[in-house]
Amino acid sequence: MREYDLETLRQLKRGELPFEKVHEMQSSHKDRDRFLKMLAIAQESVPWNDRILLPYAEHLYVVEKPDKSRVVKCDCGYEFGDVKQNWKLSALVYVRDTKEKINEIYPDKMGCDPDWMHIREYICPGCGVLLETEAVPPGYPIVFDFQPDIDTFYEKWLNQPLSK
């Protein structure tokens, strides 16, 4: 079983490892405590103190607040609210629904037809970073990416149940 130290994993996260090393890590089994190590690395990289329970998406984490509530939080500190609600409802959204807006990011005729597909960009109100992009038919409901079963994951997979 390979074990990687925190520094190697930090470099992995920052994209600083040479490809041969990354490939070796991709191809072998994960170290048993990789999740917890990655969690620790995430925790040390954010400027706030709420406990991270789960990395949720790029820049987003599920954190435990002092009152034990679980909220989705951006690494800038902006909180989107309860993890059971779709965080996108609290985000800024920019919808590319015209040819002009689509052509801002695609060469002409290489993008989608706005009658058939919109591009929705969800942006953090706290720091303005692009968090997620959806490509959906016009009028399609906002996609709820996923709702993790955090308690079961900690209890059955990590074997360390969270105190309620």
Add this chain to the structure above:
Amino acid sequence: MTNKNTIQPRILAIDAGGTMTDTILVNEEGQFVVGKAQSNPEDESIAFINSLRDGLNYWNLTLEDAVPALASSIYSGTAMLNRLLERKGRKLGLIVTAGFEDYLRMERGIQTYLGYSYSDRLHLVTHRHNEPLVPRERIFGVRGRIDLFGSEQIPLYENEVREAVHKLIDMNVEGICVNLLHSYVNPEHEKRVKNIAQEIIRQRGADTLLFISSELYPVSQDFARLNTVLVEAYAADPSRDQFKRINRKMRELGANHELRVMASHGGTISTEAKELARTLVSGPIGGVVGAQYLAKELGFENVVCTDIGGTSFDLALITGGQFTIKTQPDIARFMLKLPLIEIDSVGAGTGSFVRLTPSSKRIEIGPDSAGYRIGVSNPVSGLSTVTINDCNVVLGYLNPDNFLGGDVKLDKERAYNAIKEQIADPLGLDVYEAAEGIISLFEDHLRNEVISRVLGKGYAPENYRLISYGGGGPVHVAGYTAGLNFEDILVPSWAAGFSAYGCACADYEYRSDKTVQAQIANLEDNITPFAETINSAWRELKDRVIEEFAKSGVKPDQVEFRHLLRVQYVGQLNDVEILFPGDEIKTAGDVQIIIDRFEEAYAKMYSRSARSPELGYLVTTAIITGVTESEKPKLPTEPLGPATPDTKYQETRLVYYKGNWEQANVYQMDHLRPGNTVYGFTIIESPNTTFVVPKGYKAYLDAHRIFHLSPE
């Protein structure tokens, strides 16, 4: 060993690795010693001389005494490969047909996962594009087009060539490669580019080198050809200076022969040869060439060559006295067009790591390995994961105090604890049971590879002899051949040095290939165009070979030329190499000979029922090989002694085999005499390898110091 004063070394083989440079000296009687020294990539001649001196010490000879007596020296090394892998080659520019400037960025998809394990091939996330040997800004397209029949469809835009060459010289490139479409049929445009470039280089007083694809590798498949030309210019050609230095040192020491390099087609070539990229890989080739030589000397034709080293298991077939050549090998994640002996390599060696899959607790062997670091049992290795070697030590097959002649002391207890903790305890097994289970899994894996190679080609093990070599081969040979009924199983007593020995057995041989694409449906056709295409290609290739030999002062009448063709059925994809018995196609009878030989070879290699002559035959490649006399090691021949070995040398130790502890007889290999037969369980130790003869087997040592293993 014979009287040391009479020893005259005849053949020198140099193996320059990344860390160590080995020299193998062979004397007139076929005995050899190995010298070692730290490699010195800056000036390889220093490491070479140190290594040679170290080797000669064993025979109490000085450089001045030994070097003039040598008849040939053969080099093989990893410098070129390292240069390529580390991307530390020449700064090159590239001129291609306009529209193809992105060749290197797009590659072929296969180059993003070449050399990967099966599971990695399936996991796209691991696929990665190679860093191009030439960055995009130094690649220029020039317009002009020759079609696949060789006719000019668009003339060459010479102004674009001029502009490209000027820009490349402005960028201070050391060399310019030229690779235009279909240049192997009609090189006119490439020649024109060359002339223009030469003119500009002269005008500007630059010393830029030129590498023209049609001159170096006139073969079809432009991408693989481009890769080959680039590898030649980028990594191979820069080694010439090193070769010159070694040659000069040798001359200074009184050598009266020229250094030669082991090439991928199984022959050795001069360091002045045009196509130096062929010498990029030579490691596993030596063994196959050695096995071929052994087969010829001992009078048999079909051999399975098996080589187990620390990291891999290499397998090759010799059928009818010939190994097969593949013409599109891949090396270091590049698809190339070079003739390379067909060798299958499996990532399973004696240094392979053994692990349990965390989820299913299945035992996994490799694909990565400890290589020269041996395993946990080697206290200075810094390793913590169990290897095959560790299991061999625990089971008593390897002697921890006599590994590499005692140079490395192995710690049995470390190995025992590691196996216990990592494998045996999690599986609830006894440590010895677990270790033996691992070994039998390993050997089953190798046996499956061997049998699938032989049966897969439609042959039967009963018609083959198997040769086992490499440091790890003789330890496992009984295991991986169990139940396969080979005609004979041979273990040369010099198994560990067999690859180097093989290099010394190689012919001084040039091989030149050219794509021709000549088709013939039947003999009623006019055979003239078919014959003329091939004959002219042969003439051209013969001139090339003569030219190459001339660099070493070898005259054409000293060279034996062979005329070969690669032929396939029209519409099929697999071409087969055949030898044409003459030197020119003159009559319909000659064409019939080609067809007959092809059909015969095809039926042997595939199956008779897969033949499909309806659409005719296609000759894809014309080949010329030229061989000239070179000295080779003699097989050692000693008088036969008694049938039983001298028991005064016999020791015993306990080994674990099939669930029981057995008392094994232990011999030092030097103490066994030709004629001796030993019965299992016996272990024969030498400084570089250990030969295990399990219970139920016997091994006979013949007059050539080759063991023959067979069931009792």
